[in-house]
Amino acid sequence: MMDYNDSLLSRPRRDRAAKLRPVSLIAVPLAAILFQVYVPRFFPYLGYLELPLLVTVYFALMKRSTVPAVFFGAAVGLGQDSLSSQPLGMFGIVNTLVGYFAASVSMRFDVDNNTLRLFLGFFFFFFHQFFYWVLARALLGLNINFDLQQTLVLAVLNACVAVPLFHVLDKLKVAA
Amino acid sequence: METILNRYRSLTVLLAVIVAQLLLLAYQVKSNQEVRLIRIWAMTAVTPLARVIEATRSGTAHFFSDYFVLLDVREENKNLKSDLNRLKMENQFLKTELSTADRARALAAFQTRAQSKTVAARVIGNAPGATSKVVLLDRGSTSGVERGMPVITPDGIVGKVISVYQFASQVLLITDPTFGAGVLSQKNRVPGTLKGQGHSTCLIDYVQNEQNVETGDWFFTSGDDRVFPKGLPVGQVTVVRQGKTFKEIYVVPSGLANGLEEVLIVIEGVHQPLPEAPGTAQPIKSMPPPPPEPGTVAAPDGAPSQTTPTPSGVVRSTLTTDADQLLDKYKKLGESQGVKYGQNSGRLPNFNPSAARPEQKPDAKRDPQKPDAPKPDSPNPQGGSPSPRP
Numbered sequence: 001m002m003d004y005n006d007s008l009l010s011r012p013r014r015d016r017a018a019k020l021r022p023v024s025l026i027a028v029p030l031a032a033i034l035f036q037v038y039v040p041r042f043f044p045y046l047g048y049l050e051l052p053l054l055v056t057v058y059f060a061l062m063k064r065s066t067v068p069a070v071f072f073g074a075a076v077g078l079g080q081d082s083l084s085s086q087p088l089g090m091f092g093i094v095n096t097l098v099g100y101f102a103a104s105v106s107m108r109f110d111v112d113n114n115t116l117r118l119f120l121g122f123f124f125f126f127f128h129q130f131f132y133w134v135l136a137r138a139l140l141g142l143n144i145n146f147d148l149q150q151t152l153v154l155a156v157l158n159a160c161v162a163v164p165l166f167h168v169l170d171k172l173k174v175a176a
Numbered sequence: 177m178e179t180i181l182n183r184y185r186s187l188t189v190l191l192a193v194i195v196a197q198l199l200l201l202a203y204q205v206k207s208n209q210e211v212r213l214i215r216i217w218a219m220t221a222v223t224p225l226a227r228v229i230e231a232t233r234s235g236t237a238h239f240f241s242d243y244f245v246l247l248d249v250r251e252e253n254k255n256l257k258s259d260l261n262r263l264k265m266e267n268q269f270l271k272t273e274l275s276t277a278d279r280a281r282a283l284a285a286f287q288t289r290a291q292s293k294t295v296a297a298r299v300i301g302n303a304p305g306a307t308s309k310v311v312l313l314d315r316g317s318t319s320g321v322e323r324g325m326p327v328i329t330p331d332g333i334v335g336k337v338i339s340v341y342q343f344a345s346q347v348l349l350i351t352d353p354t355f356g357a358g359v360l361s362q363k364n365r366v367p368g369t370l371k372g373q374g375h376s377t378c379l380i381d382y383v384q385n386e387q388n389v390e391t392g393d394w395f396f397t398s399g400d401d402r403v404f405p406k407g408l409p410v411g412q413v414t415v416v417r418q419g420k421t422f423k424e425i426y427v428v429p430s431g432l433a434n435g436l437e438e439v440l441i442v443i444e445g446v447h448q449p450l451p452e453a454p455g456t457a458q459p460i461k462s463m464p465p466p467p468p469e470p471g472t473v474a475a476p477d478g479a480p481s482q483t484t485p486t487p488s489g490v491v492r493s494t495l496t497t498d499a500d501q502l503l504d505k506y507k508k509l510g511e512s513q514g515v516k517y518g519q520n521s522g523r524l525p526n527f528n529p530s531a532a533r534p535e536q537k538p539d540a541k542r543d544p545q546k547p548d549a550p551k552p553d554s555p556n557p558q559g560g561s562p563s564p565r566p
Contacts, residue, residue, distance in 0.1 A: 021432050023258055026191050033304060034222070034225065036302070036304040036305075037222065037226070037301045037303065037304060037312070038226065038229055038300075038301050038302070040302045041299065041300075042233075043300060043301055043310075047302065052304065065186075066186035066190065067185065067188070067189045070186070070189050070190050070193050071189075071193065074197065078197075078214070079218065080304040081307070082214050082215050082217070082218030083215075083218055083219070083222060083303055083304055083309065084220075084303045084305050084308055085303055085308065085310045085338050085339070085346060085352075086305075087200075087201055087205060088200055088201070088204065088206040088214060088215075089197040089198065089200045089201035089204075090201070091304070091305075092197045092200075093194055093197045093198065093201075096190065096193050096194055096197065096311075097190075097194070100186070100190045117250075130302050134498060139198075139201055139202075139205065140205065140355070142354060143353075144353050144354075144374075145353070145374075
């Protein structure tokens with residue numbers, strides 16, 4: 001039953017996995033992390049942009065394979081962790097899950113669609129913030145408040161940024 | 177088994193990666209140690225880049241500011257040459273210069289004035305995370321920076337060092353939700369705990385509803401947290417509300433009010449007294465001391481002298497209430513009759529020595545209802561001799 005579904009739904013989309021330049025796989029996440037480190041110093045409101053998350057989502061959607069997406073998400077998350085004040089693994093775990101679910105979605109849907117990209121940007125930002133909050137409370141015992149209204153607004157903003165960002169990142173694809 | 181793993185390969189990989197990170201996390205939390213090597217690698221990779229970016233930005237900004245300043249000076253010179261009111265223009269220019277005084281100069285002045293030993297540092301980056309309030313400084317262990325050191329500006333406290341690397345250090349800002357510090361209000365010395373909220377204001381927690389804190393009050397560090405020296409400004413109260421048990425007090429951190437570019441890391445902190453609130457420093461009008469009672473010798477400060485015999489024969493001491501005088505009187509009576517109070521000897525002193533005299537003179541009849549007439553040798557309590565009745 002599972003094989004039948006896979007052959008019917010997933011196979012065609014998996015075959016359409018985009019090839020990305022190897023350099024971009026390292027340079028883009030690094031640039032996203034550095035953006036988050038330096039740019040908010042001069043434009044504090046840009047601190048709410050989770051570019052590493054959006055990059056993780058994009059690469060997971062484009063690879064259309066869960067295993068590379070898991071490792072990519074873990075690497076980006078640990079990169080964020082190493083520059084943050086929290087113990088290593090907090091962003092790592094969250095981004096690993098984001099990578100896995102984004103790749104799973106890409107095997108079922110047409111992720112080149114802008115509306116879907118907008119929705120995915122919104123959903124994964126919310127998921128990222130919520131799961132990070134859960135981990136911080138459950139694993140570290142931090143008493144951090146989860147501001148639902150603020151998170152929803154930021155999710156919308158990040159989703160709005162995700163669509164043009166994904167278009168820019170589309171330019172990095174290698175022509176088949 | 178192998179078939180199952182192959183079939184659920186992606187799920188297995190996901191679980192393996194998450195479990196590995198959970199173990200890493202558990203190790204750090206359990207042992208209270210961080211995986212320093214990975215952080216050092218990351219910081220070493222990022223710090224030079226940060227310095228280059230900061231130097232480029234700062235250089236470009238200074239170049240343009242210098243260019244425009246020079247343009248202004250040239251124009252001003254032209255105006256000064258042509259204008260007869262030269263001194264006025266010069267004064268204007270100096271005023272402009274003063275208003276745009278270099279922040280580093282002000283920082284250096286504060287540094288020499290402050291009692292604590294400090295090291296100036298520049299902010300070169302922020303830590304990742306939408307709600308994270310951690311900044312990166314360009315001073316590290318080579319400059320003597322250590323974990324836990326407070327970071328301040330001339331306007332107030334900024335945060336504390338949470339990680340130190342060779343040429344950089346991370347500072348947890350006071351607005352971070354995990355930050356806490358002991359504070360004291362300036363006006364009524366109300367103690368509380370400063371907590372970050374993740375945005376521009378901070379909460380002062382654990383202040384009882386009965387305590388008196390008003391909008392506009394200043395809070396200073398109390399020194400109780402052993403991080404910040406006592407007496408550093410924290411911020412001004414903007415909102416005060418009654419809570420369930422504790423007041424809800426919000427302050428705007430004064431150290432972060434003017435942006436964050438240059439800061440001071442306190443290497444050796446010195447506690448300072450809190451400055452007096454403006455209202456309490458005003459003189460309070462008080463009346464002159466009351467005149468001494470008749471028969472007492474006034475002390476230089478206006479109080480009765482220590483032991484002065486009064487006309488009633490009672491030696492007046494610094495105890496001035498009626499009860500104290502009575503206690504003093506009975507104490508002396510007991511001492512004169514050889515009775516010590518507090519010892520259960522079964523003997524009581526005669527508290528009415530004047531009543532005992534008729535026993536010595538049994539022929540003298542006295543009316544028990546009639547009070548004793550004043551003896552000639554004991555003067556009138558009012559100080560005058562008994563006047564004969566008409």
